[in-house]
Amino acid sequence: MTGSIASPWTGSPAAAKAPRDRTLLLLLPAAAMLVLMFFVPMVLFFVRTFMEFQGSVAEFVTQARDLLFSRPYLTALATTNWIALTVTLAVLLVGYPIAYYLTTATGPSVSVVVLAIVLPYFTSIIVRTFSWMVLLGEHGLVNDTLRAIGVISEPLPLMYNRLGVLIGMSYVLLPYMVLTLYAAMRGIDTSLLRAAEGLGASGFYTFRRVYFPLSLHGVLSGALIVYILSIGYFITPALMGGQHDIMVAMLIDRELEVAVDWPSAALMSLSLLVVTLALYAIYYRVTDVRRLIGAR
Amino acid sequence: MVELDSDLAARGAPAAVDELAAPAPVVAARGAIELRGLTKRYDEETVVDAIALSIAPGEFFSLLGPSGSGKTTTLMMVAGFVRPDGGAILLDGKDMAAVPPQKRGFGMVFQNYAIFPHLSVFENIAFPLRARRWANSAVAERVSWALELVRLGRFGDRHAHQLSGGQQQRVALARAIVFHPAVVLMDEPLGALDKNLRFEMQVEIKEIQQRLGMTVLYVTHDQEEAMSMSDRIAILNHGRIDQVGPPGEVYERPANSFVGRFLGEANLIEGTIAPQFADGTRLVLPSGHELRAPSASRCSGGARGMLFIRPERIEITPGANAAGGPRYNELAGRIRRCAFLGNILRYAVDIDGTAPVTVDLQNAVGVAPLPVGAPVVLRWPVAESLILPAEP
Numbered sequence: 001m002t003g004s005i006a007s008p009w010t011g012s013p014a015a016a017k018a019p020r021d022r023t024l025l026l027l028l029p030a031a032a033m034l035v036l037m038f039f040v041p042m043v044l045f046f047v048r049t050f051m052e053f054q055g056s057v058a059e060f061v062t063q064a065r066d067l068l069f070s071r072p073y074l075t076a077l078a079t080t081n082w083i084a085l086t087v088t089l090a091v092l093l094v095g096y097p098i099a100y101y102l103t104t105a106t107g108p109s110v111s112v113v114v115l116a117i118v119l120p121y122f123t124s125i126i127v128r129t130f131s132w133m134v135l136l137g138e139h140g141l142v143n144d145t146l147r148a149i150g151v152i153s154e155p156l157p158l159m160y161n162r163l164g165v166l167i168g169m170s171y172v173l174l175p176y177m178v179l180t181l182y183a184a185m186r187g188i189d190t191s192l193l194r195a196a197e198g199l200g201a202s203g204f205y206t207f208r209r210v211y212f213p214l215s216l217h218g219v220l221s222g223a224l225i226v227y228i229l230s231i232g233y234f235i236t237p238a239l240m241g242g243q244h245d246i247m248v249a250m251l252i253d254r255e256l257e258v259a260v261d262w263p264s265a266a267l268m269s270l271s272l273l274v275v276t277l278a279l280y281a282i283y284y285r286v287t288d289v290r291r292l293i294g295a296r
Numbered sequence: 297m298v299e300l301d302s303d304l305a306a307r308g309a310p311a312a313v314d315e316l317a318a319p320a321p322v323v324a325a326r327g328a329i330e331l332r333g334l335t336k337r338y339d340e341e342t343v344v345d346a347i348a349l350s351i352a353p354g355e356f357f358s359l360l361g362p363s364g365s366g367k368t369t370t371l372m373m374v375a376g377f378v379r380p381d382g383g384a385i386l387l388d389g390k391d392m393a394a395v396p397p398q399k400r401g402f403g404m405v406f407q408n409y410a411i412f413p414h415l416s417v418f419e420n421i422a423f424p425l426r427a428r429r430w431a432n433s434a435v436a437e438r439v440s441w442a443l444e445l446v447r448l449g450r451f452g453d454r455h456a457h458q459l460s461g462g463q464q465q466r467v468a469l470a471r472a473i474v475f476h477p478a479v480v481l482m483d484e485p486l487g488a489l490d491k492n493l494r495f496e497m498q499v500e501i502k503e504i505q506q507r508l509g510m511t512v513l514y515v516t517h518d519q520e521e522a523m524s525m526s527d528r529i530a531i532l533n534h535g536r537i538d539q540v541g542p543p544g545e546v547y548e549r550p551a552n553s554f555v556g557r558f559l560g561e562a563n564l565i566e567g568t569i570a571p572q573f574a575d576g577t578r579l580v581l582p583s584g585h586e587l588r589a590p591s592a593s594r595c596s597g598g599a600r601g602m603l604f605i606r607p608e609r610i611e612i613t614p615g616a617n618a619a620g621g622p623r624y625n626e627l628a629g630r631i632r633r634c635a636f637l638g639n640i641l642r643y644a645v646d647i648d649g650t651a652p653v654t655v656d657l658q659n660a661v662g663v664a665p666l667p668v669g670a671p672v673v674l675r676w677p678v679a680e681s682l683i684l685p686a687e688p
Contacts, residue, residue: 195410197397198375198481199471201427209423213414 049266067267073251080247083165083237084230088223090170091177095222096215098174099181103188121175129239132168133159136240164240172236173229177222184218217286224283228276248272327353327478327511328388329374335382336369336535343369345535346383351513351528353388353478356505358514358522361532362558367515368483370532374513375481376400387479398427403472403480403510407487409464411456417443417467418452424475442470445504462493469501479511486521494518498525519559523547531555548680553602553687561607561642563653569601569683577683579603583649587625589681600686607656609680612643616671625681627653627674631666641665645674 053060067073098117102110120128135141136158143155158164188211196206234249241247248268255265329351336344344366351357359367372378374385376397385392392400403424412420419426421442425435443449446466456464465485472480485501486494502525505512516522522529523543530540531554539551550556553564565587570578579587579601587603603625613619618626629645632652639659643666644652653674657663666672 189408189410191406191408191410192412194377194397195404195406196412196423196427198377198402198404198406199424199427200398200401200475201423202398205427209426210412210414 046266046270049263052263063263064267067264068271072246073248073268076246076248076251079245080231080249083162083169083233083245083247084227086166087169087173087230088226090166091173091226092219092223094170095174095177095181096219099178099185099218102178102182103185117175117178120171125172125235126239128172129168129236132164132171132240136164136167159240161242162245164242165237165245168236168240169230169233173226176225176229180222180225181215181218184221185215188214220286221283224279224286228279228283231275231279232272325353326388328386329357329479329511329513330386330389331370331374331383332386333383334370334373334380334385336366336373336378337381343535344373344380347532347535347537348383349530349537349540351511353511354509356502356512356514356525356527358516358526358529359532360516360519360522360529360558362517364534365532366535367517367532371481371483371513371515375402375404401477401479403475403477405468405472405480405482405485407484409468409485409488411464411467413456415456416452417448417454417456417459420456420467421470421474423471428475438474439470442474445473446470446500461489462497465489465497466500469504473504473508473510476508477510479513480505482512482514484516485514486516486518494521495524501525523559531558533558548606549682550604550684553604553684556604556684561654561656563605563607563610564602564684565605565647565650565653566600566602566686567650569599571598579683581647581649583647585627585649587627587681588678589683590679591683602684602686604682604684605676605680607642607654608640609676610653610655611675612645612655612657612666613673613675614666614670615673618673619675623678624675625678629653629672629674631668631670631672633668634665636665645672647674 050060053063098113102113105113133140137143138155138159140158142158143152146152147155158167192210192214193206196210197203201209231247232249233247234253237245237247238250238253249272252265252268252272255261255268329349331347331349334344334347335342343364347366347370349357359370361367369378373380374392376392376395380393387400412423415423418439421439422435425438430438439452440449443452446469448463448466448470451459451463451467456467459467465488468485472482482501486497489497498521501512514522514525526543528540528542529546531538531546533554539546539555541549546555547559550559550562553562556562556564565579565581567579567581567587570580570586577589577591579589581587589603605625616628618628620626627645627647629647632644632646635642635644636659641657641659641663643655643657645655646652655674
């Protein structure tokens with residue numbers, strides 16, 4: 001009964017649906033581009049790979065197993081995940097305070113910090129990586145300065161090793177974490193913090209029991225974004241890493257460029273894609289994607 | 297009662313649930329608040345201007361005023377969230393200036409409830425206890441006591457978003473009183489509720505306050521709310537206190553026209569104050585008609601003045617013949633319009649030479665509305681009249 005009373009005011013379901021269908025048309029150019037330039041080439045790539053085996057499923061499975069359980073691949077996979085994990089944690093530790101600062105501070109300093117975080121975003125990743133090499137190299141700014149003031153006598157190995165990879169990747173991925181956390185933190189009702197304090201909670205207790213739990217979905221989203229981006233990383237580890245810092249993406253590149261072994265490259269790509277999609281599925285679950293872009 | 301006090305001091309075992317019914321005030325001896333010249337300025341503007349107040353333990357005290365009158369700022373200074381630019385806040389004689397909010401030990405109810413969305417009802421109410429490191433068993437006992445008190449006994453496991461506005465309000469209230477604070481600060485706690493629920497909650501808050509004997513400092517812009525609950529009310533206007541007193545006093549004897557208008561419908565009939573007579577003060581209307589009041593201590597003869605009278609205090613009689621008599625003021629006029637407000641019929645009556653006078657009549661049995669244009673005589677006791685200085 002109540003439904004029939006409400007309907008004259010809310011309009012019939014059909015009438016409500018019509019405009020939404022039309023707005024979907026606005027997505028058409030983007031969808032077409034995505035299909036033509038991403039989806040179709042990727043499918044063709046995998047189909048072509050499969051053709052290499054003359055349609056023999058058994059041979060495909062055998063080679064896939066040999067490759068994916070081979071020592072170089074497993075080592076690269078472990079390295080990739082370990083680097084991704086370390087980078088994610090490092091970025092979280094650095095990014096959380098920055099994001100918190102951005103949500104609470106006012107005045108011109110906010111713009112400066114936002115600019116400092118976002119501006120490198122607009123610079124080519126290769127330029128940024130080379131900049132780090134200038135800073136961290138054996139005769140880079142950091143080592144020269146430390147030697148000049150007498151802290152060290154021998155240059156510190158800051159580059160062409162794991163540390164270099166971690167520094168370079170953390171820097172590049174920091175904005176993703178900060179912006180994700182910022183979006184989540186901005187949604188936290190500050191009156192809750194005031195309430196906690198007013199009811200006798202210390203600053204730390206308020207953080208532990210109220211602020212951090214409420215920012216947790218941002219932490220998870222940010223961590224997943226950074227992790228997903230990390231496992232596909234290529235340029236920074238290639239330029240700043242040592243010989244032991246081979247990530248899966250670099251292995252794929254090597255198969256294509258050096259060994260010209262397309263099927264192996266395709267198989268590894270596929271495995272990486274599966275991992276990424278699995279992580280994205282988790283990400284989609286823990287995050288309200290709309291909230292990330294500020295719609296509340 | 298003595299047992300309760302010592303148990304409070306120990307902050308250990310909470311009061312058992314069956315002590316709900318105990319009429320003994322739990323915290324009565326504590327909770328005196330004194331404000332001395334409390335001042336807050338933002339940039340050039342003084343939002344709270346040298347407020348001085350003394351609130352007794354166990355008193356229900358309201359800060360009432362329109363938005364921007366400085367009432368919430370005053371409360372936030374008492375709570376410790378806003379730093380005063382001048383003056384002092386004393387709790388039981390102790391200066392609070394150096395005490396951070398979390399150490400002041402106040403219970404607080406906020407305007408939007410500020411329920412923690414990630415915690416259950418139980419954990420919301422337990423929050424002040426856990427912040428004070430109570431043992432789990434004591435927490436459980438005291439929280440169920442508070443849940444019973446606000447009649448939410450079965451809702452402990454629920455999440456805040458599963459509750460209605462009124463229930464969220466009860467959770468906020470339970471959370472504010474669960475640790476038996478001597479003073480509870482409330483910032484427009486009923487502002488978001490609809491009218492019927494608001495009235496229900498007023499009664500409940502008042503009952504709980506009396507049962508626990510706690511001091512309540514209550515901020516509201518709703519004059520009915522303030523009057524129905526408070527022992528005393530301070531009316532704030534532009535950061536200053538215009539008047540402090542029990543509800544009846546501020547309603548019947550407003551200190552100025554602002555207070556008179558803010559606390560409800562008021563007639564403020566303008567005229568010139570005649571010199572003092574033996575039978576009181578007279579106000580001469582532009583028409584030459586005289587109205588009387590017992591006295592007008594703050595007004596001097598010859599100045600502009602206003603006669604204050606509440607609409608419900610005026611009798612209305614059809615016809616044009618004044619009855620006269622020394623104890624009554626009378627005005628003749630004509631009905632301009634009649635508004636039907638349910639329990640009240642509100643007349644606007646045109647009077648020669650002054651703004652229309654409002655008269656409220658109970659919509660009682662046998663009352664027939666007077667027709668527009670009908671001649672009437674308005675009549676009210678001189679003793680109920682009050683002459684106030686004219687507005688600047």
